[in-house]
Amino acid sequence: MSAATLSRRSFISASLIAGGGLLFDLNVPLARAADGTPTILTAFIRILPDNRVIIGAKNAEIGQGAKTMLPMLIAEELDVDWAQVTIEQTHADQSIFGGQVAGGSRTTPREWVPTRRAGAAARAMLVSAAAAQWGVPAERLKTASGKVSDPASGKSLTYAALAVAAAKLPAPDPEKLTLKDAADFRIIGQSIIGPDTPAIVAGKPLFGIDFKLPGMLYAVIENCPAFGGTLKSANIDEVKALPGVAHVLTIKGDGQPESLFDGVAILSKSWWSANKAREALKVEWDDSAVSGFSTEGYAKQAAARRTGKADGDIIRKGDVDAAFAAAAKTVKADYSYPFLAHGTLEPQNCTALFKDGAIEIWAPTQYPENGRSLVAKALNLPPEKIRINFTRIGGGFGRRLMNDYMVRAAVIAAKLPGVPVKLLYSRQDDMRRDFYRPAGWHGFRAALDAKGKLTAFHDHFITFGKDGEPVRAAEMPEYEPPVEFVDNVVMEQSFLSTNMPTGWLRAPGSNALAFVTQAFLDEVAQAAGKDLPTLMLELLGADREIPRGDRSPPFVTARAKAVIEKVCAMAGWDQRARMPKGSGKGFAFYFSHMGYFAEVVEVAIVDSMPKVKTVWVAGDIGSQIINPLNAMHQAQGSVIEGLTQALAGQSITQVAGAVEQSNFDGHPLLRIPDTPDILVEFIRTDYPPTGLGEPALPPVIPAMVNAVHAATGRRIRSLPVTPDMLA
Template sequence: MSRATLSRRGFISASLITGGGLLFDFAVPIAQAADGTPVIINAFIRILPDNRVIIGAKNAEIGQGAKTMLPMLIAEELDVDWAQVSIEQTHADAKIFGGQSAGGSRTTPREWLPMRQAGAAARAMLVAAAAAQWGVATEMLTTGSGKVTDPKTGKSVPYATLAGAAAKLPAPDPATLKLKDPANFHIIGQSVGGVDTPAIVAGKPLFGIDVKLPGMLHAVLETCPAFGGTFKSANLDAVRALPGIAHVLTIKGDGTPESGYDGVAILAKSWWTADQARETLKVEWDDSAVTGFSTQGYAAQAATRAKGKADGNIVRTGDVDGAFASADKVVTADYSYPFLAHATLEPQNCTALFKDGAIEIWAPTQNPESGRALVAQALGLPPENIRINFSRIGGGFGRRLMNDNMVQAARIAAQVPGVPVKLLFTRADDMRRDFYRPAGWHGFRAALNKDGALTAFHDHFITFGKDGKPVRSAELSPGELPAGLIDHVLFEQSFLSTNMPTGWLRAPGSNALAFVYQAFMDEVAAAAGKDLPTLMLELLSKTAQVSQGANRPPFVTARARGVIEKALAMGDWANRTALPKGQGKGFAFYYSHAGYFAEVVEVAVADGVPKVRTVWVAGDVGGHIINPINALHQVQGSVIEGLGQALAGQVITQVAGAIEQANFDTHPLQRIPDTPTIHVEFVKTDYPPTGLGEPALPPVIPALVNAIHAATGKRIRSLPVTAEMLV
């Protein structure tokens, strides 16, 4: 991240996580160069001669705010004013910067301490330099606004003056660092605008789609419409003869969607020329093994499997059969949801330059080290010969955790050494070559006793899998509520075969499971003569916490109760029956990605069309909201995206192994006029902060369909919601 020349003696290391799980290289030059070259205090911090500070942001920026938030943590403990700070995106290098993936809402919990420690370590080195200069104890000195001060004498010195001396000192042991008392935070907890926002508003090039390099060629890639089809032949010479075409290349994949299928790449000096040439391209594919898959076929298979014995159990506790046999009432319902595409506004793209046995890549990737490993395998390169530069991501939602585009661009660039190649998907390419949120079918049963208490719960989950294991993002956790809250639970699963690549979509698993579980639980509550929040609060009062498995924090019932009670108060739940005919309120609670969220949705239904008027959201993501304005935007965006999945008509269908949808006319996004008023409040609890990019999304969907039931009496048991369901 720096062009400063570093002395061999200037490299030291400091572990920033107990047990050595994460290591940052503190690259410290021996002295400041005479020409004013910035002094590098550590891998994240450079101090300029005018006392401005450049802080490196190590994670990809995907709209979640990490490029602003992570430097906020460093700046807070460094004790500088935010106005002094400039932010630069680092390149991808886990050996220097630690983990750099952006997914699973893990950035905040993973980096909360290490980033603060990076800032505190630099501050300690600067204080030590001042103490040595003045001949006083470090404990006697204070810091603030990028200066070290001796309160006794009133002397102060800017960090820039101390930087050269500080650079000669060893990095402190993280165990000795004294982090700030939260009461003294002046950056954490303050609303800070996104560092890239002015450039985005001005239309400046930031995204992968904007990358331009001298002599660059543009590439389009044709692959088999049916996933897994292989190349047989094509009229390659005819396409090569077209005006402006530089190269027509065949690309050999390895048969997996992650590393890329077979394809034909067309290269030209302009993308338009290359894409127009594709209309002349005629490819014969061998797709005989992959054309038997279809959405209609999956539904028929699921209906048959639902009547039979499941393939196996996910979890079985207590005496499920006995509990149902002795139940006073049994509630049953079948729920389902479709495949979904990520539908990012920025289509997949990647730029690559292969030269002298090494490759440099410019990519909007959420998971750079996975991409590095895939490219290394595809090209037979050592990982250290691959440099990955981050570009801002124009929408990812999990799609860019998969690096197929990086591998494809690398395979193309390796065939034209010394020439930069930019691969760009069309919108149709992007939608038809996704890693889709898998569809699923759930057959539910719930047992109630004479007092209306839930005593047993059963879900036969039908999804996609192979060799007894679910495909990516089709997992069902054995801890899915109400498991852990009642004694008798059976989750079982059956698998269908598919050639569809599947992947993580924002709030993976949870975006679908929250819908089916909380909508069905609303039915159970009604059968018990209660409303859903009453039923949930009853269940949550029976135990203090529920284990979520190894290496995951337990589910704390008090935190769940806290957000439920807050959402009910915000949404005036007690007076919900006072709404006019055709209007209703619905509630849902869901726990995902270590976040607790309860939401109330108010909807009006007229002529079979639901209009969401207001959404109230209460969330608990720990004791600190690092950047409040960004936190608000994350929750609002989650609500809007969840409503789009339910109402906009989003669905992916497959015929003969290939995807039908090709653009936003058949996989529409939620529109601005359909956006409701969204009220957000955070319930702060004494827990470390957790991520916020995902956990607010899942509960809005069941809250919506529960509101539709309150307004119309109609139960929505499959998505998306259509007018036919409401008449």
């Protein structure tokens, strides 16, 4: 979010544009920062002389639908028809537009009220202009379809006709605006196709990989295969003499993966010739400090640490030892999951032009201000000398929250002032220069009393960290289920060292933690003589709100119980015993990114592998589904991605400090024939709407492995699933 402050109560200005149209510069408070200063959202609404409306979409579009959703909110409160609206992508600048991060499923909860206020504020100014012109009270006027009307007199004026007068009026206080009641929504709640969809289907250039400038040079960059290795020497002159090569540059890094590693950049008039020239590059690297890391080594270290003393506690409450000593039954199991790459279909890329002491950047970034800060540091430029333009993103999943490609393109461009430079990673670069979902190992224990009640829970979590802190995306919250619902708990962690850059993968943390916790709880439920939905409902207990200490909304047990009961009804859970041999249904529930989701997966075992037939999804993301078509796509896409992580064979492995996989043959994606039927239903509840890019993903993995157990009696305790596990 922007840290820009507001020094006045008037947050809106309006001005005329060429031809008599009206430009609204709408600055609406979003929230208050820790020090009490408001953060702001700025969106532009342009009303053209022909009464068309151009609305700026301020967040990057990665398929999550923000480019459609945000203008829908504005258009609804502005009271125009969607057919009047044209959407334009803004550039990136939080000092103007407020927060523009696309990640964490935060856009909807963050923008639900302030973005609607932006539309309502513009509408209020237009109504005031009409009231003044007709000499009537503003309260009696109505708006619809981009017009203001007076029911008493029958008069009406288009917004365009009121533009000049509205531009002269004082701005309303957004906090005093009355927003529409949901019953009056005409745009919110409708299924609307994204503005880019026709071009995408037609294969038209939209993405960063498509962007071109006159006189542009294409760049490739070679880095040490082992992360963190430094450059000793390279045959620069020999490569520079190759046909088509314009420049060969050495890059001195700072040792940080999100900014710069040492490297050699080759530039040419075509990407093909630049990448071809790389084959002749002979580089000597010093990787002595980073070549000792390997997947085999991590596994051995984790096994040795599992039974030893942990490095520290995540949470400790009650008397776990006493509960285990008094237990009627105990359950114990070890779970693990691998490093994963993001596997974006569009490789990382960035175009940059350095000129006159400033730089302009065109990038498919989810986190532009982070990129601005990194570029400013790398080039020793003030941030205001950096302009960042969004391009459509061909797959993000959290990978483009990291801006290494932006920094590297900027550093290369700064060495060639006036020359546009486009850095494009090859598929091999993209797979081997990622920020990986961290691997992890969990040693679980659970204690049950004579009535089958869960009385104690213990998890020794082994992951990667440094100086007593987990690496990025390896954190585990202290409220990870079932912690909040069990009296005696120890969650402890131990850390291994790694040179692997790590980062957030769609549903960060949750994509792995849901698998291990819900799959283990399925084992606990079986030991207690119950099924997992019954165990979860018992754990959730009475309807109540459980506060979370990280500024998140409280966990509402009634919402969790409702989606559990809903999905069981959808999937015919009570009839699962009638399924044919070799088939089974599994269940899981998870709460993440403010969304409550329960899922049931039906599998059949075919050639020693689970064939997922149907997935039922019940979700609660609040009171309003803003764009039902996109909501369905988000939930279905989350399920497909979760199944991909578990079933397609994805795993990133490391030898001598370097990643082995180099393409989708080694880190595959789920294909269309393997995609199941996915049935999604949402429960409406009286809570503000929340995001949907991530929370439907985590439950599908444990639901699938629990279904495998139902079909075969075998437990899947590590990912990905392979035929030897069920042969």
